[in-house]
Amino acid sequence: MAERTSATQRATREAVRATLEGKRTEPGAVIFKVMLLVMLLSSLLILVVLLADILIGAWPTMRDRGFDFITSGLSLNPETAGVWTGIIGSLIIAFLVILLAIPIGVGAAVYLEEYAPDNRLTQWIDTAVRNLAGVPSIVFGLLGLTMFVALVNGIGLGGSTEGKNVIAAGITMAALVLPIVIITSAEAIRAVPSTIREAGYGVGATKWEVIRSHVLPSAFPGILTGAVLTLARAFGETAPLLVIGVATGFFSASSDATLLDNLTGPYTALPVIVFSWSRQTDPAFAATLAPAAITVLLAILFALNGVAIYFRNRFEKRW
Amino acid sequence: MVSRMDDAMTTSADLVPGAEDLDLDAMVAPTGDEADDTHPIIINVENLNVFYGDFHAVKDVSLPIRQNEITALIGPSGCGKSTVLRCFNRMNDLVESARVDGTVEYHGVDLYSKKVDPVEVRRHVGMVFQKPNPFPKSIYDNIAFGPRIAGYADNMDDLVEETLHRAALWEEVKDKLNESAYALSGGQQQRLCIARAIATSPDVLLMDEPASALDPIATLRIEELMYELKKDYSIVIVTHNMQQAARVSDRTAFFSIELGETGQRTGRLVEFDHTTRIFTNPSEQETEDYITGRFG
Numbered sequence: 001m002a003e004r005t006s007a008t009q010r011a012t013r014e015a016v017r018a019t020l021e022g023k024r025t026e027p028g029a030v031i032f033k034v035m036l037l038v039m040l041l042s043s044l045l046i047l048v049v050l051l052a053d054i055l056i057g058a059w060p061t062m063r064d065r066g067f068d069f070i071t072s073g074l075s076l077n078p079e080t081a082g083v084w085t086g087i088i089g090s091l092i093i094a095f096l097v098i099l100l101a102i103p104i105g106v107g108a109a110v111y112l113e114e115y116a117p118d119n120r121l122t123q124w125i126d127t128a129v130r131n132l133a134g135v136p137s138i139v140f141g142l143l144g145l146t147m148f149v150a151l152v153n154g155i156g157l158g159g160s161t162e163g164k165n166v167i168a169a170g171i172t173m174a175a176l177v178l179p180i181v182i183i184t185s186a187e188a189i190r191a192v193p194s195t196i197r198e199a200g201y202g203v204g205a206t207k208w209e210v211i212r213s214h215v216l217p218s219a220f221p222g223i224l225t226g227a228v229l230t231l232a233r234a235f236g237e238t239a240p241l242l243v244i245g246v247a248t249g250f251f252s253a254s255s256d257a258t259l260l261d262n263l264t265g266p267y268t269a270l271p272v273i274v275f276s277w278s279r280q281t282d283p284a285f286a287a288t289l290a291p292a293a294i295t296v297l298l299a300i301l302f303a304l305n306g307v308a309i310y311f312r313n314r315f316e317k318r319w
Numbered sequence: 320m321v322s323r324m325d326d327a328m329t330t331s332a333d334l335v336p337g338a339e340d341l342d343l344d345a346m347v348a349p350t351g352d353e354a355d356d357t358h359p360i361i362i363n364v365e366n367l368n369v370f371y372g373d374f375h376a377v378k379d380v381s382l383p384i385r386q387n388e389i390t391a392l393i394g395p396s397g398c399g400k401s402t403v404l405r406c407f408n409r410m411n412d413l414v415e416s417a418r419v420d421g422t423v424e425y426h427g428v429d430l431y432s433k434k435v436d437p438v439e440v441r442r443h444v445g446m447v448f449q450k451p452n453p454f455p456k457s458i459y460d461n462i463a464f465g466p467r468i469a470g471y472a473d474n475m476d477d478l479v480e481e482t483l484h485r486a487a488l489w490e491e492v493k494d495k496l497n498e499s500a501y502a503l504s505g506g507q508q509q510r511l512c513i514a515r516a517i518a519t520s521p522d523v524l525l526m527d528e529p530a531s532a533l534d535p536i537a538t539l540r541i542e543e544l545m546y547e548l549k550k551d552y553s554i555v556i557v558t559h560n561m562q563q564a565a566r567v568s569d570r571t572a573f574f575s576i577e578l579g580e581t582g583q584r585t586g587r588l589v590e591f592d593h594t595t596r597i598f599t600n601p602s603e604q605e606t607e608d609y610i611t612g613r614f615g
Contacts, residue, residue: 117415193452195448195450195452196452196454196455198410198446198448198452199448199452199453199454199512199515200454200464201410201413201438201441202408202410202441202445202446202447202448203441203445203464203515203516203519204438204439204441204442204465204468204469204519205438205464205465205468206438206468209468213464213468214454217455218455
């Protein structure tokens with residue numbers, strides 16, 4: 001049975017309703033929110049305009065040439081020029097990065113995180129690696145020119161380019177991304193909960209067994225994601241290659257060239273092709289072929305990022 | 320032996336719901352249940368001092384752990400009971416700044432002697448941690464990892480099955496041995512961790528607040544399991560839950576905090592005795608204040 005409400009209760013209810021139902025107006029908050037939205041949209045707009053501009057420029061080439069553009073080599077004739085030489089060069093560089101930077105970087109990260117004593121020297125090395133990751137890529141180009149070109153030449157792989165070839169480029173690029181590999185791997189290793197390590201030691205595992213059987217498998221998805229993103233970086237980087245003598249013009253290997261001749265001869269890479277075509281006076285190169293090459297480069301980079309995201313989701317560990 | 324265990328189990332079963340309004344005396348195991356001193360000492364601690372850098376964490380602890388008994392370490396937070404526990408299998412070695420003085424003898428061998436390999440120590444003295452921490456692997460591999468690295472050469476399937484039986488987990492997991500251990504409930508995960516710890520056949524089992532992350536039902540199952548396991552193992556348990564210490568342990572060590580001149584908080588052992596005595600008639604006022612809830 002409902003109780004009858006007295007006059008005082010009704011009065012209280014009205015008073016409470018008056019305080020609760022008041023709607024606050026804050027002009028500052030509204031302006032702030034709108035400003036944030038504008039900032040977000042403007043950054044998106046830049047991206048969209050950029051992409052649209054490239055795709056519109058690339059469209060005629062893509063439409064008329066299709067796969068022929070991707071599978072054709074360098075040429076003076078814009079009708080037949082393609083990016084294949086650059087894709088091959090970039091793939092060889094990427095392969096060398098996988099071969100050199102990833103094992104060395106992961107190894108260095110494991111040592112830093114698991115073995116190095118926590119002292120001044122370790123902290124200093126840690127800071128140095130972080131700073132190294134921020135060094136402009138052109139500086140690594142100079143390092144490549146003075147060290148790796150000479151090294152490659154010294155061990156007899158100089159070929160017709162006297163060391164300014166794709167092997168030196170790969171080593172330079174590996175050095176460039178090494179600090180990033182170390183940082184991302186170290187972070188993945190650090191993210192493995194200490195409870196897992198304790199559990200391993202608790203059942204009588206040695207340090208090596210704990211690292212091999214528990215820490216590395218648990219950190220693997222993170223390391224892999226970092227490695228793929230690193231590879232994308234190596235794929236897109238241009239400046240160091242320009243310093244160490246990548247071919248910005250046109251070349252063609254003779255038909256009887258061996259694999260070694262190709263590796264030690266002149267080379268180019270995908271981003272370098274974009275660079276050299278944009279500088280051509282022939283508008284066919286600058287206005288249509290360059291955007292098409294950019295489209296190919298972006299497609300590869302997006303694909304690599306997609307692979308990284310896939311790995312992260314597929315193997316992500318939940319503790 | 321059997322009736323004694325039954326008593327304890329009914330006691331703990333009754334205790335679980337609404338543990339807060341229970342009277343402490345009723346919780347203590349019946350008299351006559353006192354562990355006798357004929358159980359040989361398996362770990363003997365003499366004048367143990369532990370430092371973390373300059374911080375004196377534990378001061379002058381001497382404590383015998385007896386075979387086939389459950390020894391409980393209780394006391395307020397920060398009193399060093401976990402630190403002491405971690406000296407029994409040299410887990411403190413993993414903390415770079417930790418330094419241990421005094422002796423911890425296992426069957427008369429000083430565990431901190433230079434010749435002793437901490438990895439071997441941990442194969443004899445297993446450990447269960449506060450939060451269930453199974454490896455992110457299958458249930459089977461969680462059990463098999465320890466024996467595998469210890470070079471176990473017999474039939475691994477049999478060992479896994481037997482170990483899971485001992486940990487009273489076999490019936491629940493026998494159809495999903497190859498599934499991830501993370502698919503188990505928290506209580507099951509903790510029993511898996513106990514199974515993992517006994518898979519290498521240690522003879523001492525250290526438990527660092529093994530039930531603090533579990534609900535009362537899962538806690539009860541862990542306690543029942545401990546009662547089962549003490550036939551074969553010597554168990555040392557750190558617990559925040561006094562009722563738990565009263566329910567499961569034969570002996571209890573009460574630790575407290577001593578404030579140094581500079582405000583440093585150093586853990587020390589106040590009293591060590593049969594659990595019945597600690598909970599009914601402690602000789603130190605501090606112990607009584609703590610167990611009756613007047614402090615801590």
